[in-house]
Amino acid sequence: MRKLIAFLCAGETLLGTLDEAPGPTGLLIVSGGNEIRIGTHRGMALLAQRIAEAGHPVFRFDRRGIGDSTGDNGGFESSADDIAVAASSFRAESGVTRIVALGNCDAATALAFFHARAGIDALILANPWVIEPTDDLPPAAAIRARYAERLRDPREWLRLLRGGVNISKLISGLAKASRKQSQQADGLPARLGSALGHGDIPITVLLAKGDNTAIAFHDAWRGAAFETARARVMITELDSASHSFASAADKQWLYEQVLAAL
Structure with a gap:
């Protein structure tokens, strides 16, 4: 069963979609850029359907100012509250006791920054954004x-x-x-390296090898800012240039990686 859920965030109304399933471990999908919760070419909606059919509840949502949600779009750097209330609503509506969160592009970076506040138990970060x-x-x-x-x-x-x-x-x-x-301490690569290097939850980074965003991340990954992260983060690469994992083969690969993390 798929149902729509409205919940509040800082006085605004956010819309989420819950694909119900009986499992205690659920998947929270955070959309990147200005993408709505359905995903490019319905990619995230289709992924949610398949994951739910495999027994895991899935929750997707539009952050403030995107899609069906009210408010101003402040970009991924302002999404901490959105992610936290979405995770809370997911727990309340589904009864999950463990949440794995998936984000692509700047949503992956947002999850690296803000997951602790949301009480997320594991991260799947696809093509994380490090570009200024x-x-x-x-x-x-x-x-x-x-x-x-x-x-x-x-x-x-x-x-x-x-x-x-x-x-x-x-x-x-x-x-x-x-x-x-940028090697600046307050630059985006340095901040992401620090975020990935701290904490104790499992983190998997998925990279489409030919994607520009993934190439930029891989370049940053070799730098000093990610030295600690390299010891605790697992990277898995796909021979594809599709940022959104658009082909049927890419979608199957993404599904398998997510299911393994769950």
């Missing part, structure tokens, strides 16, 4: 990866020689590719 945007170009690590791939392709050299490459864009890309990620 400065322009419209992809992150530097993603640009480096793309150039390395193209340099191995003779057809790309022919395109360059024949004038098929935008030189201005190429120069801009090379300039950004030479930059390092």
Whole structure:
């Protein structure tokens, strides 16, 4: 049975969807970016249905200012209250005693920051967001990866020689590719590294290897900020460039990873 649930957060009304099941361990799905709880191409709704059929209740919700929920959209950095009240409502409505939370993109980063307050018992973080945007170009690590791939392709050299490459864009890309990620103590990579390095709950990071956000995270992961996290966080990678795990094979892989964590 799937039902809609309204609950309050800081004076605003949030809408959530509960896929009911008898199991004591449930999945809380937190949407990334400005995505509504259904997910890209209904991906999260379909995942919730399959997980519930496997015996685990699933709760999805729209944070303030997104989808069916009222209020202002303050972005993932302001979602601590939303995640906490969603987890509380999930417990109250389903009776679950253990919550595993799944987030993609900046929802993964939000869960890393705010899970303790919500009393979440385990995390599945897909393609965590570590990018502090400065322009419209992809992150530097993603640009480096793309150039390395193209340099191995003779057809790309022919395109360059024949004038098929935008030189201005190429120069801009090379300039950004030479930059390092922020090493500031208050920068997003450092904050995420600290969050992942503390606590004692199980954390699994899922990466679509060809996705720009995942490439940026993998680049940050090798830095000093993640030294403690590397000892306690498990990373699993999928050979895909789909940020939202869009293909049937990607969806099956994601389902298997989530079910294993549950």
